[in-house]
Amino acid sequence: MIEISNIRKRLGSREILKGINLSVEKGEIxxxxxxxxxxxxxxxxxxxxxxxxxxxxxxxxxxSVRKYNPVELRKIVGLVFQTPVMFEGNVGENISYGLxxxxxxxLAYETEEVERIAREVGVQEFLSSDAxxxxxxxxxxxxxxxxxxxxxxxxxxxxxxxxLDPKSGGVIENLILKLVKSRALTVxxxxxxxxxxxxxxxRIAVMQKGRIIVTDKxxxxxxxxxxx
Amino acid sequence: MFDSINLxxxxxxxxKLVLASSLAIVIVVVSYLKEIxxxxxxSSAALRGFLQLMLLSALLTYVFLSxxxxxxxxxxxxxxxxxxxxxxxxxxxxxxxxxxPIVITTPSITAGALFSLSTLVVLGVIPTEPEFIIPxxxxxxxxxxxxxxxxxxxxxxxxxxxxxxxxxxxxxGATSDFTVREYERIAIRWSLIPTIDxxxxxxxxxxxGAMTGMLMAGISPVxxxxxxxxxFFMIISSGIxxxxxxxxxxxxxxxxxxxxxxx
Ligand SMILES: Nc1ncnc2c1ncn2[C@@H]1O[C@H](COP(=O)(O)OP(=O)(O)OP(=O)(O)O)[C@@H](O)[C@H]1O
Ligand SMILES: [Mg+2]
Numbered sequence: 001m002i003e004i005s006n007i008r009k010r011l012g013s014r015e016i017l018k019g020i021n022l023s024v025e026k027g028e029i030x031x032x033x034x035x036x037x038x039x040x041x042x043x044x045x046x047x048x049x050x051x052x053x054x055x056x057x058x059x060x061x062x063x064s065v066r067k068y069n070p071v072e073l074r075k076i077v078g079l080v081f082q083t084p085v086m087f088e089g090n091v092g093e094n095i096s097y098g099l100x101x102x103x104x105x106x107l108a109y110e111t112e113e114v115e116r117i118a119r120e121v122g123v124q125e126f127l128s129s130d131a132x133x134x135x136x137x138x139x140x141x142x143x144x145x146x147x148x149x150x151x152x153x154x155x156x157x158x159x160x161x162x163x164l165d166p167k168s169g170g171v172i173e174n175l176i177l178k179l180v181k182s183r184a185l186t187v188x189x190x191x192x193x194x195x196x197x198x199x200x201x202x203r204i205a206v207m208q209k210g211r212i213i214v215t216d217k218x219x220x221x222x223x224x225x226x227x228x
Numbered sequence: 229m230f231d232s233i234n235l236x237x238x239x240x241x242x243x244k245l246v247l248a249s250s251l252a253i254v255i256v257v258v259s260y261l262k263e264i265x266x267x268x269x270x271s272s273a274a275l276r277g278f279l280q281l282m283l284l285s286a287l288l289t290y291v292f293l294s295x296x297x298x299x300x301x302x303x304x305x306x307x308x309x310x311x312x313x314x315x316x317x318x319x320x321x322x323x324x325x326x327x328x329p330i331v332i333t334t335p336s337i338t339a340g341a342l343f344s345l346s347t348l349v350v351l352g353v354i355p356t357e358p359e360f361i362i363p364x365x366x367x368x369x370x371x372x373x374x375x376x377x378x379x380x381x382x383x384x385x386x387x388x389x390x391x392x393x394x395x396x397x398x399x400x401g402a403t404s405d406f407t408v409r410e411y412e413r414i415a416i417r418w419s420l421i422p423t424i425d426x427x428x429x430x431x432x433x434x435x436x437g438a439m440t441g442m443l444m445a446g447i448s449p450v451x452x453x454x455x456x457x458x459x460f461f462m463i464i465s466s467g468i469x470x471x472x473x474x475x476x477x478x479x480x481x482x483x484x485x486x487x488x489x490x491x
Contacts, residue, residue: 052488071401081399085396098402101406146400
């Protein structure tokens with residue numbers, strides 16, 4: 001579903017990604033671990049083309065991301081950011097954002113979908129509250145709903161629980177697993193928590209110094225200071 | 229006999245200039261006492277302004293009498309354009325690395341101001357005479373310059389402050405145009421506030437320089453008022469055009485074709 005071949009990316013004067021190779025099967029969850037600054041977020045932003053790679057190629061569903069209309073690509077490849085950013089307006093408006101901006105709007109469908117997905121992520125009682133007044137965990141639920149309402153095939157999760165306390169982090173982790181598995185989504189889940197990676201990932205990729213190595217969970221690898 | 233009248237007029241006016249400068253002393257003294265630190269800035273600005281105005285009046289005296297005044301108007305207006313573009317670009321500064329301000333300010337100011345000026349000329353409101361064309365160009369370019377600076381500083385700071393939000397929207401399939409529309413609107417509206425407020429209070433608490441000048445020169449108040457209103461429509465229309473064009477250029481520079489924010 002996702003084939004990343006030899007991508008390079010320079011930011012400022014540093015080469016952040018130095019030839020990354022990774023392929024993720026349909027319906028698979030690959031967890032990426034790596035130290036802060038190792039380029040995990042940068043990699044995700046290349047996949048939905050929020051930034052442009054300097055070299056190499058990324059294919060989604062067999063097609064190079066460069067061949068997609070970026071707007072369409074981003075509807076297929078959802079990205080949940082490291083810290084949720086709420087838009088102006090209430091929770092309902094946040095969740096429906098991606099539907100509201102599309103050309104052929106369908107108000108009835110929109111209302112129905114928003115309610116359905118809000119219930120699924122557990123924010124139905126907040127639908128008319130100001131999104132910015134929600135707690136971090138609630139905002140992350142909204143961010144998930146906002147991406148999922150577009151019915152993506154791929155989800156890129158950038159440390160979706162790292163800013164939460166361990167307890168609500170665990171709750172969100174389980175929620176995400178439930179959401180992506182029920183939809184059979186292909187997932188790249190970035191985390192700096194190795195035990196979370198082991199819990200959620202079918203395979204684990206370790207990112208360090210601009211490179212990546214992938215392992216299934218049976219072998220114990222030691223690379224730099226990261227142990228898997 | 230004429231010479232002597234002229235001379236006495238000139239002496240008279242020079243005395244007035246010196247007397248008016250007494251207010252300059254107030255500025256320097258207040259600045260010094262209250263440690264505002266504008267004395268130096270003011271003095272150099274005043275000196276510069278004085279020299280520029282002297283030069284301008286000498287030049288205008290010559291140009292107004294010249295048969296081929298447009299031969300002078302073109303370089304004068306070109307100079308205005310360059311100076312306005314440069315000044316506005318300096319104001320915007322290197323706030324955002326990917327945006328080279330001068331390639332945005334100069335064309336926006338030029339297009340905006342020339343649009344309004346030429347409209348009024350074509351409609352016959354402004355006679356094609358140097359006494360009108362040159363000072364009105366100055367007003368149009370000057371105002372467009374200010375509005376351009378206001379638009380750009382506000383727009384760039386809005387975009388910088390809302391970078392995360394913009395990217396989150398792009399990630400949901402929004403187009404770059406769509407994600408910055410609200411900031412564009414804010415910046416354009418904001419840039420026009422001073423001029424529109426001036427228009428609102430026109431004649432009550434604000435009698436603008438041009439009208440003051442016309443009244444002092446003995447033009448009938450009604451004629452002066454008509455010209456003043458025309459001037460306002462001209463500077464606001466040139467301002468809004470400049471503002472819209474400038475923000476469009478900003479979008480072209482901070483986004484790629486693939487709706488990527490490169491800031
Ligand atoms: N626009 C930029 N210009 C220059 N350097 C940048 C830019 N954006 C990110 N970087 C640098 O790129 C490196 C990788 O950043 P990235 O956000 O991908 O790391 P990360 O692995 O996601 O880290 P974290 O775990 O802290 O989120 C960092 O050193 C960061 O400082
Ligand atoms: Mg990161």
